[in-house]
Amino acid sequence: MADQKDKVVLAYSGGLDTSCCIKWLQVEKDLDVIAVVGDVGQEHEGLEKIKQKALKSGALECIVVDMRQTFVQEYLSKALAANAMYENKYPLVSALSRPLISKHLVDAAHAFGAKYIAHGCTGKGNDQVRFEASITMLDPDLEILSPVREWDLKTRPEEMEWAQQHGIEVPTTKKSPYSIDDNLWGRAIECGVLEDPWAEPPADIYAMTVDPVEAPDEPQYVEIEFMRGLPYMLDGNQKSFLGIIYALNEIAGKHGYGRIDMIENRLVGVKSRECYEVPGALSLIQAHKALEDLVLEREVLHFKLGMEQAWAKCVYNGQWFSPLKEAIDAFLLNTQRCLCGTVRLKFYKGSCTVVGRRSSYSLYDYALATYDADDVFDHEAAKGFIQLNTLSAKTWASNRRKEGAPAELFDAEKQEGPLTKGKYEDVTPIWKQVVAAEAELA
Numbered sequence: 001m002a003d004q005k006d007k008v009v010l011a012y013s014g015g016l017d018t019s020c021c022i023k024w025l026q027v028e029k030d031l032d033v034i035a036v037v038g039d040v041g042q043e044h045e046g047l048e049k050i051k052q053k054a055l056k057s058g059a060l061e062c063i064v065v066d067m068r069q070t071f072v073q074e075y076l077s078k079a080l081a082a083n084a085m086y087e088n089k090y091p092l093v094s095a096l097s098r099p100l101i102s103k104h105l106v107d108a109a110h111a112f113g114a115k116y117i118a119h120g121c122t123g124k125g126n127d128q129v130r131f132e133a134s135i136t137m138l139d140p141d142l143e144i145l146s147p148v149r150e151w152d153l154k155t156r157p158e159e160m161e162w163a164q165q166h167g168i169e170v171p172t173t174k175k176s177p178y179s180i181d182d183n184l185w186g187r188a189i190e191c192g193v194l195e196d197p198w199a200e201p202p203a204d205i206y207a208m209t210v211d212p213v214e215a216p217d218e219p220q221y222v223e224i225e226f227m228r229g230l231p232y233m234l235d236g237n238q239k240s241f242l243g244i245i246y247a248l249n250e251i252a253g254k255h256g257y258g259r260i261d262m263i264e265n266r267l268v269g270v271k272s273r274e275c276y277e278v279p280g281a282l283s284l285i286q287a288h289k290a291l292e293d294l295v296l297e298r299e300v301l302h303f304k305l306g307m308e309q310a311w312a313k314c315v316y317n318g319q320w321f322s323p324l325k326e327a328i329d330a331f332l333l334n335t336q337r338c339l340c341g342t343v344r345l346k347f348y349k350g351s352c353t354v355v356g357r358r359s360s361y362s363l364y365d366y367a368l369a370t371y372d373a374d375d376v377f378d379h380e381a382a383k384g385f386i387q388l389n390t391l392s393a394k395t396w397a398s399n400r401r402k403e404g405a406p407a408e409l410f411d412a413e414k415q416e417g418p419l420t421k422g423k424y425e426d427v428t429p430i431w432k433q434v435v436a437a438e439a440e441l442a
Contacts, residue, residue: 116144
């Protein structure tokens, strides 16, 4: 009996790269390949078709998993609690799906007794880190292979030629110049003309959102009701979180809302120009934050802002299963206990505006906030509050004036100001110095 080959579980998408990975792992590493295909809401040509392509490319087995419900319940729910926006700009599209896919890869490796897990990521992107970090945290004993980092196929034509030589089906249509990754939470678009940060994104990169100029001339109002921080009703109709995401992707996209064009700081140290379409995600985060403004106590809300950025950075950097991220999750979950209420959004020509919010847990007190006759705020208390609130700064200011320390409040030309001794430093604003220098030259 011939020696049984070792097995490798491969994250498979059905594209040229991962199809070549199947054959490369067989030819170069002498491994049997089990492909895993995950449906996280991305556009695809049919999961059964992808499975057959994997088997035709040489996979020993291909597992197809519908991950959408788990993605929503265990991943996007936590992202919404964190109002997750990496660099305070975009809501983590790809980074959210990688740990979920990794978990299924590890489960498959255990089920098939595989020694290795492989992925088709390049050596310059973030996803290689996310896959490998997640896999390592879930099972440190599994070995990870990265064919694209190892093989000498440097260009797509070289890759297609290698595929043809090894009997792998190659695309017959012209490849899009863009690299696209998508899931329920949105689309990430890069490469092509987008690599020039001065170039305006062409219209053909967008698939979920219309051009705001072409959006309807009438605004659309939407009411989202939340319970414990999660949406469960849309315009009075109860829906699953998954259903609300699909509905808001359509509604917001129809009105041209959800486009992001940014320079992003990748984990590997490279600045990259990235474009995103995230209509449903941005709408939900906008509504969720508005409800938190109404319900959360001030100090909790302010502290949560820093935790949100820490959470987003953890997830972006592939630390979904890290102890820090799990600890932050515990804090965030606590803040969502009483986050119940309704938020009204207005979509119009590429914008999404919060125009109403209400909650039985609201901390907004009309009697304290109003300037009308119903005002119950104790205005007499303000004087003492200000005295105590400024006491530290007042003590500092008195000391610095007495000691003649440099101050900003003076006339730089006349050397006049609040100091009683000491020497003034020139703190004339740079723009004034430039104007003075130009005047002298003239």
